[in-house]
Structure formats: C-alpha cells, structure tokens
Amino acid sequence: MTTELTRPQPDPSSPAGSEVLTLDDLAVHFGGIKAVDGITLGLARGRISGILGPNGSGKSTLLGAITRLTPLTRGTLRFEGQDYSRVRPEAVARLGIGRTFQTVRLLDDLTVRENVQLGHDLIAGSHSWWRRPDSTDRDAADSAVATALERTGLDGKENLLPGQLSYGLQRRVEIARAIVMSPKLLLLDEPTAGMNRFEREEIGKLMADLRSEGLTQLIVEHDVQMMVDVCDHLFAMNSGRLIASGTPSDVVRDPAVREAYLGKQDNDDRDS
Known part of the structure; x- marks a missing residue:
C-alpha cells in the first residue's frame, strides 16, 4: 500500500539547522545481505552533509531507500516532519527531494x-x-x-x-x-566522478552557492578532501551501519573510519 503526500510548504518558523530529513532504524536487506542495517540520523536544514564509506558499505543503497527506489525492510522516513515511508518512488520528487545517480542516467x-x-x-x-x-x-x-x-x-x-x-x-x-x-533536499551520488580537479572545484563552488540559498544537500563522494572542504557534517558507514557522525575533521580522524575507509592506505604506508 502506498501513501500520497503533498509537497511540504516552507515553514518560516523552521530555523536553519533543524532537521529536514529524519531516518529512524532504516534497514534494507537483500536476503541475508544487510545492505543498510538500522540507520538512524537526521539532516540539518540548509547544510551540506556527506556520507563516507568504502565500496559496498551501503551508501548508494541508503540514497535509494531515501528516494523510495529501494524497498525498505523496516524503518521510517520523515521529510519535513511527514512520514513518507510508503510513498511511491515517482511521488518523492514532488515532495521536494531531488537526486543524481552513481551512474549517469540520461x-x-x-x-x-x-x-x-x-x-x-x-x-x-x-x-x-x-x-x-x-x-x-x-x-x-x-x-x-x-x-x-x-x-x-x-x-x-x-x-x-x-x-x-x-x-x-x-x-x-x-x-x-x-x-x-527546485528541490528542498538534493541527494548527490558521486557528483564529481569523472571530473578533473578544476571541474571538481567548480562543482564544489556550486554546492556552496546552493547552500547559501538554503538548499539542504546530502552527498556521497569518494573524494575525501572535497567532502572535508565542502561538507558541514559527515556520516561514515561500513557494512550497512553508521560508524561515525560529526564534523568532517572529527570523522576523518575517527579510528573506526580510518580502519574501514582509509585503513588500506594507512597499512600500505606502514608497509612501504
């Protein structure tokens, strides 16, 4: 069964930093594979948040769940306070959630x-x-x-x-x-993939401009330095679970993140 919702209207009383999107115990399982396993988080309004994690950690699956393209095993999705966990995928954009994909879809x-x-x-x-x-x-x-x-x-x-x-x-x-x-929340899945340094910097400037206009953004990106430079808040995932959350500098220094996301590089450096 699906639920129809209308696009939430701007709330002048909602301050910058209040949550525009809330995930509660979100899970996506494919048979015995727990691609997303009990994620609970909130995205602050008007901020750029990012998700770090190694390949296969569940980042893109999480974006698919947020946009309802990937069916939920359990959990609740709330956008502007409205539960849209049962909304049809084609209706999500009309609520005010836009997305780009990991693979170009033109x-x-x-x-x-x-x-x-x-x-x-x-x-x-x-x-x-x-x-x-x-x-x-x-x-x-x-x-x-x-x-x-x-x-x-x-x-x-x-x-x-x-x-x-x-x-x-x-x-x-x-x-x-x-x-x-004209989304109220923009999800960007590896937006700078295939770009050179200059192009990446230009996209980073665009994201900053959109933030200055109040657009909330959630980014999945493998360029760690760009995430540190652009994002206000970072989440880190591994094996479908959230392992760290905080400022970019704190998250990239977190031991669990370094082990999961940067560990191979650190080990290679020690071996050389």
Missing part, C-alpha cells in the same frame, strides 16, 4: 536542454512531450531550464546530445536536471 536521443527539462516537467506535472504547453508554461520552463544550465556551466551546450559530452559534463547535466526541480 536519455541519449534527447538534447541537453530536453534532458534537463524533464526534471521541470516532472515537478510541474507537465507532460510536454504529449501535449502543447501554453505560453505561460513554456516561458516558466524555458527560464528555469536556462538558469539550471547556466549555473552548472552548460550554457552553450544545450543543443548537444549526451554522447557528444565528456563524462564530467554528463554528470553536470544530471545535476542541472535535479536543480531545475
């Missing part, structure tokens, strides 16, 4: 602009590929898409197909598609 036969506009159409409830929008709809969509393209450095590339772009630029298209949905 439609190869659509231009960059058209791929980004899909995000706007989803939120607007507009199926502009099947019906002719009126001038007001079209102007609003064009403006929103143009802004998202400019903010992600894609202006001038809007008429290209995804296959004509580098992998790093394809990642930017995904970010633009998420931004155009």
